[in-house]
Amino acid sequence: MPRIPLGSTIEAIIDFLVTHFSFLTIAFTRIMENVIRYLENGLLFLPPWLFIVIVAGITFWLTRKWGIALFTLLGLLLIWNMGLWVATISTITLVLIATLTALSIGVPIGILAALNNGVNRVVQPILDVMQTMPAFVYLIPAIPFFGLGKVAAIFATVIFSMPPAIRLTCLGIQQVPRELVECADAFGSNKWQKLFKLQLPLATPTIMAGVNQTVMLGLSMVVIAAMIGARGLGGEVWRAIQRLQMGSGFEAGIGIVIVAIILDRVLQHVGTKKR
């Protein structure tokens, strides 16, 4: 029985895309690398202690919880103390860019899928594939398009972290009670008015849960993406694995956990604050 050439077909397609379009993606990479560098430098411009105080202040302002602010303060101080400050900033920058990109693509797709059955039917199976495909697989095609480094990492992260943003945006809008949608219609609202005055406000908590998931997935992917040269905290872990340095591996791991907890708590509160 002949073997179905699935893998070689995909390879051929990607080869074709790479030969014809990689000049564009590589140019894009050069620009993005600069953006990332400026952003990192901007965040590193402040002395760490000042940055930490400001971030702790912002978390308090967003959550109104002393506990979370204190955890932020102590957690970030610990990271600084472990000598992981630059790596952490680098990781946060990547997560920031990747999740903002993922959200700005994912949320509109989620809205479209919720409002249009046809879109929904196309999107759902794609999402299933995206979510079950092992994360590492995304790293492979990222390299020929974007080269080794941070931009490839961002590309893989965006794809990996986007599904929950789409799914939960869609779910949030579909969960708006039918009678309320009917009511908005009965009062002569057009599509946009219905979306912005009713569906999005009511879907916000669910959408924020999606944002939270996207950020968390983004963080985990950015760490994995250290394998293709994303550096940051993941890079520290990766180096520790290669050199079998258990201590510094755990230190970097703890740093990731601290960043994850801070992001999660803050985002949860932003999502549920409005009643």
Place this chain on the structure above:
Amino acid sequence: MSETKKEPKIRVDHLTKIFGSHSQEALEMLQNGVGKDEILEKTGCGVGVSDASFTVHEGEIVVVMGLSGSGKSTLVRCINRLIEPTAGQIFIDDQDITSLTSDELRHIRLTKLGMVFQNFALFPHRTVCQNAEYGLEIQGLASSKRREKAMVALEQVGLKGWEDHYPVNLSGGMQQRVGLARALALDPDILLMDEAFSALDPLIRSDMQDELINLQNKMRKTIVFISHDLDEALKLGDRLVLMKDGAIVQIGTAEQILTNPADDYVARFVENVDMTKVLTAESVMVKPKAMVMLSAHGPKSALRFMQKEQVSQIFVYDREHKVIGLVTADAASEAVQRHETELHHIMQTDFVSVVPDTPAADLIPIMANLPYPLPVVGPDGKLKGVVIRGSLLAALAERGRKNNA
């Protein structure tokens, strides 16, 4: 209810709604007289409303009534096209709603058609006032103007002082007042009320019904009210539309439907009604057996009439046939003995009377100690009939027997 030959405000003309993807096929079957169940079996389509026609006049409350699943909610949603009709037409002020583009339709919904929902459908993320403002906001009114209008509407429904609360903090009755205010703020000609009070406790519901009647007395809106509660329908409706299985089975005033149900279904539907609230003096009165004319008859002829008909009193009318008093047999025979020839002196002019649409329930206390039959006098002053204890009880018993049969 106006008797004038005005064009109706809403005219629903052979409206049919079929749910499902083979609706045209199902429509043909329906028009060929195929039953609802068979259509469902063969095409997978559900018949929501089947060939419904009725009119609603300006300032009238029409209650569409039926059990759940009878198609009444579908029918009302077809009027503002929240549900697209499959066939038939709907006219509002002679404008065919079914042929409007979506922009025109939105304009009509905004200007003419207010809607109140069963479960209130308040927007939970908006305050009471912002909810009431919703339609005005869609209209694009400036925020100060719309707050002003919304506040007037909230005041109308007795919610002043609650404008900055969120719906979640209000009781069911108050939430529905917000729903009503939201519709009223737009000052629409027509209110569509879909089981608006069904989700409320009985006492609150009754209050809201009274309030709606009060408001309606001031505003004279055209109201289509959906209800499954017959008592509510009788209380609110100028006319009732009774639905079964998507089709209209009877249209008429409460009394027409109760005293003359079109079929067994209607009869069963109405059997538990407290008849004393529905029957009126007019429907339980009997023809007066005899009357005398003041200028033409004297005590002697009055006495003879009474003896002939075996009654102990007789009503007296004047030249214009207005009832002006009554004469008892005792007074007449005394006058005959005194050889008097006129009724003037012996006529009682301070008699109790009722108008034709007095509910039967109100007749019972009036008649308790009345020594003569209760005269029913029309607005023109003429005697329409009399209610005697026997006829009242007979009418009530008659209905009771029919219902238990």
